[in-house]
Amino acid sequence: MSETRPISEIEEEIIEEFALFDSWDDKYEYIIDLGKKLQPLDAVHKKDANKVKGCQSTVWLVADYKNGKVTYQAESDAVIVKGLISMLIRVLSGHTPDEILDADMDFINKIGMTSHLAQTRSNGLRAMVKQMKHYALAFKSLKFDV
């Protein structure tokens, strides 16, 4: 899916959505709901090579590059992580490698996620963003689409 809006606009949209919630109970309920709705990853992609290191739960992440845009697909065995992944995909998927590499992803802090999650899980979130950017960097260095 190609995304025409800038990354910062999508980030702002998520920040506004989270501002509507009064409590962390509601925020978690929303994240869990996102997790449950996340498109399942094809079984062939669930291999060790696609695992993101640094997560307590298992996360598989794959990326595709077409018409100069990167699209991501991911899944986890833990539903809250799936919800977080869903947000990362919503923000980064469909953009060019340069746009992805430039994204500061500050929305994660602004919705309070990094301060609310324990350090180890917050590291897992950072590991996922890092891996998504690695894909973008790899695609950027390609001369043609794959």
Next chain:
Amino acid sequence: MSNETMTAAKDNKTLDIAAIREDFPILRRQVKGHPLVYFDNAATSQKPREVIDALVYYYTHLNANVHRGIHSLAEEATAAFEATRDAIRAFINAAHREEIIYTKGTTEGINLVAYTWGRKNLKAGDEVIISGMEHHSNIVPWQIVCEEQKAVLKVIPVNDQGELILDEYAKLLSEKTKMVAVVHVSNALGTVNPVKEIIRQAHDKGALTLIDGAQSSLHLDIDVQDLDCDFFVLSAHKMLGPTGAGALYGKKELLEAMPVFLGGGEMIKEVTFEKTTYNELPYKFEAGTPNIADFVAFKPAIDYINRLGKANIRRHEEELLDYATWNIKEIPGVKIIGEAREKASVLSFVIDGVHPQDVGILLDNKGIAVRTGHHCAEPLMNRFCIPGTIRASFAVYNTTEEIDRLMDGLKKAIKLLA
């Protein structure tokens, strides 16, 4: 500790838990807007005021390096530092104070034995036996030394209840067995292993024994002479004391025959560039400036446990475990992992269709601290074909009301996640 608490302990009555809770300042804090419920005691216990005060007192009044100074501060610091050694000796009933080696904790103690005794005594074809419920700390050092010495590592299997299969242990033992290293209480399941019997059988074959007492020292009576173990390791931070301090107990004649571990500082008697002679026990194994403040503050932790009385502590923890076990069985989809006949205060469980990490996050959102994951016992999790468990581990300052909050939090989490 309040007078009421002390009276209760002395009279061997039910402990006054409300008074005990007053002794632990951290229990008054809020987490995520809720009063803290701390059920991660198997990872580390909380510290009573006396331990915290001892740390502050040390740095305010005593701070000096130990053993070598001739000034008053050095002497006072040394006396306080060494007083803990006597307290540990009495706590585990070792015969001699030289048998207590200060370490950073359990892990360092096991490494010390593996690297010194193991390298000197293990030969190609020799066997070391550990169990299927060991923490990584009692697996990896033996793997390393076995690989180096071309010795063989054997594993006592675990049954479906989470108990060691002793018939299989008996079959593993042979004249080739040189060391049996097993955990006293499993951190992941709470199983209390029959270590006295395990030690007896190992000795019958001429093997030495090491008992990992990280999880047992706070809860069970430890008598190393009665157990007749050759080595016993413990960590201060799992028994109401500070982090970074622990002890290795070893029988004197074994420790004397062992080569040194780390070089430098207190372990030296005389150094020339040609030759170094080593200090006597226990200093032979205590290189460098030790973690003085934390060892000084370890003694009040031991004193506190002694004043409460292990039997009283155990009785309260058993009540908590029974109450939690009975209540959790009422929740559909919950499966307890580890239902040994002899258990310490650990409730480890999984929930159908729910990932442990999700439950951990949602409980944390309610101020309830549990551990989720493999608990650094990955082979054991593989044995039960699970990625990990949710573990609530109880200590003397926990209450049934806190367990009610856990159950309530679990029910809400399941409703949201399922």
